Amino acid sequence: MSQQSGAPNSRAVGATELSWCRAVPGGTGITVLALLFSKPPDIPFLQSALRRLQSSHPILNSKLRFDSSSGSFSYVTPQSSHLQIRPFDPQSTAQILQSHSSIPPLQLILEHELNNNSWQNPDPSSDADLFLASLYALEGSLWVLALRIHTSVCDRAAASALMSELVALMEEKEENRAESVKENQEMEVSLGIEDCIPSGQGSKPFWARGVDMLGYSLNSFRLANLSFNDTASPRQSRVVRMRMNAEDTGRILSRCNSNEIKLSAALAAAGLISCHASKRFPDEQWEKYAVVTLMDCRSALDPVLSSKHIGFYHSAILHTHDIKGGEDLWELAKRVHSSFVNSKNKNKHFTDMADLNFLMCKAIENPGLTPSSSLRTSLVSVFEDPIFDPPNKLKEALGFEDFIGCASVHGVGPSVAAFDTIRDGELDCAFVYPFPLFSREQMSDFVDGIKGILLQGIA
Numbered sequence: 001m002s003q004q005s006g007a008p009n010s011r012a013v014g015a016t017e018l019s020w021c022r023a024v025p026g027g028t029g030i031t032v033l034a035l036l037f038s039k040p041p042d043i044p045f046l047q048s049a050l051r052r053l054q055s056s057h058p059i060l061n062s063k064l065r066f067d068s069s070s071g072s073f074s075y076v077t078p079q080s081s082h083l084q085i086r087p088f089d090p091q092s093t094a095q096i097l098q099s100h101s102s103i104p105p106l107q108l109i110l111e112h113e114l115n116n117n118s119w120q121n122p123d124p125s126s127d128a129d130l131f132l133a134s135l136y137a138l139e140g141s142l143w144v145l146a147l148r149i150h151t152s153v154c155d156r157a158a159a160s161a162l163m164s165e166l167v168a169l170m171e172e173k174e175e176n177r178a179e180s181v182k183e184n185q186e187m188e189v190s191l192g193i194e195d196c197i198p199s200g201q202g203s204k205p206f207w208a209r210g211v212d213m214l215g216y217s218l219n220s221f222r223l224a225n226l227s228f229n230d231t232a233s234p235r236q237s238r239v240v241r242m243r244m245n246a247e248d249t250g251r252i253l254s255r256c257n258s259n260e261i262k263l264s265a266a267l268a269a270a271g272l273i274s275c276h277a278s279k280r281f282p283d284e285q286w287e288k289y290a291v292v293t294l295m296d297c298r299s300a301l302d303p304v305l306s307s308k309h310i311g312f313y314h315s316a317i318l319h320t321h322d323i324k325g326g327e328d329l330w331e332l333a334k335r336v337h338s339s340f341v342n343s344k345n346k347n348k349h350f351t352d353m354a355d356l357n358f359l360m361c362k363a364i365e366n367p368g369l370t371p372s373s374s375l376r377t378s379l380v381s382v383f384e385d386p387i388f389d390p391p392n393k394l395k396e397a398l399g400f401e402d403f404i405g406c407a408s409v410h411g412v413g414p415s416v417a418a419f420d421t422i423r424d425g426e427l428d429c430a431f432v433y434p435f436p437l438f439s440r441e442q443m444s445d446f447v448d449g450i451k452g453i454l455l456q457g458i459a
């Protein structure tokens with residue numbers, strides 16, 4: 001693609017990106033990174049750091065263009081970044097939050113941002129920014145920097161890479177280092193995931209496609225779910241945070257190792273057990289639940305992309321499990337792990353990508369295809385591998401206290417999505433769920449259940 005100087009580049013969105021462009025207006029796929037500071041942040045510095053990140057990752061500097069005649073979307077990428085951090089003073093923050101609840105401020109801001117949907121009504125007359133930044137001043141000398149990004153350009157791996165680069169820039173400034181941090185750079189907006197599937201791995205015989213589609217869509221009527229609280233009211237995303245100390249986390253990880261499974265399988269298994277138990281059946285009762293495991297495909301693509309390459313390069317594998325109650329955590333986790341691995345060995349993350357995108361869009365167009373029009377497609381979604389956050393060296397110097405990263409799910413999606421990180425050896429997991437389809441009390445109980453089951457599993 002030749003480029004005239006100064007003229008923005010553009011490319012049409014790929015198929016997976018398009019399904020996110022369709023999902024985001026309904027409320028699924030708003031990625032938020034929220035950082036808590038206890039010292040006043042240097043706004044001009046942060047703003048130039050964010051602009052620098054946009055320059056080194058042009059997809060984050062892109063705008064989303066909607067063509068209403070064809071219903072298509074494209075990324076239009078200007079040459080330079082004009083990102084502005086929007087500041088909120090303590091009065092306006094207090095007005096926004098209007099909450100005297102026991103929820104910590106970082107989490108309240110995170111929830112507020114997950115529910116501010118700038119992409120709700122795609123507007124053909126103006127291109128939409130895909131990366132927004134706000135700084136909220138709170139009572140009691142606290143500040144929250146919130147980065148809000150359209151998920152089609154930033155999956156979880158990308159959000160984590162972005163976070164590390166921002167922290168590296170803050171460290172560089174703090175240490176007054178002359179040489180600059182080597183950022184991972186993309187020269188231009190790269191291709192969507194479909195265009196990077198190694199040849200031969202994405203094809204699927206026509207008949208198999210039909211059979212699998214039928215399987216997926218019939219299944220979704222039979223799938224059990226966490227009992228709904230309110231199916232009628234408009235939805236938003238809310239978060240329950242689960243944290244575990246380093247000792248317990250270490251024991252869980254070593255049990256995962258000795259069982260040759262990943263943490264994601266243990267989390268999903270604990271979710272299945274906790275959900276089934278929440279129904280309090282008098283006797284054994286079989287129920288079929290769906291789990292979605294999201295895998296980062298970067299290392300399997302052609303060309304291979306670095307784990308820090310910004311964009312959306314995850315694929316989903318949907319698997320179902322029959323639960324009757326009384327399952328052993330590790331036995332179930334092994335079942336969950338092996339059904340995921342079997343699908344992965346059959347390349348289902350590539351062959352079924354189009355089918356799952358298609359079904360997601362079908363559900364968005366016809367919510368009635370899902371139980372009580374809930375738009376739930378699985379009980380729980382997990383990421384194959386957790387994120388390992390680097391140690392935070394900026395607490396003393398910058399008052400950088402804490403952060404949470406996750407994405408909204410109140411449009412089409414799972415009943416609960418787990419965003420897990422291991423930070424200083426401690427498991428820190430944000431569970432995002434649609435409210436009031438599920439109430440906060442219900443979800444806190446459900447997550448307490450998950451934690452209890454994991455702790456029992458290492459007792």
Ligand SMILES: *[C@@H]1O[C@H](CO)[C@@H](O)[C@H](O)[C@H]1NC(C)=O
Binds near residue numbers: 096116117118132
């Ligand atoms: C939501 O975000 C937009 C920017 O996209 C901002 O203009 C608006 O003030 C925000 N709304 C609230 C209620 O924070």
Ligand SMILES: *[C@@H]1O[C@H](CO)[C@@H](O)[C@H](O)[C@H]1NC(C)=O
Binds near residue numbers: 228229441442
């Ligand atoms: C919905 O949630 C509220 C608050 O937890 C609870 O009082 C109420 O009983 C729930 N309703 C249903 C139908 O589950």
Ligand SMILES: CC(=O)N[C@H]1CO[C@H](CO)[C@@H](O)[C@@H]1O
Binds near residue numbers: 222223227228371
């Ligand atoms: C298949 C199934 O069990 N669906 C249930 C999901 O939850 C709603 C409300 O709790 C039930 O009405 C559905 O039957």
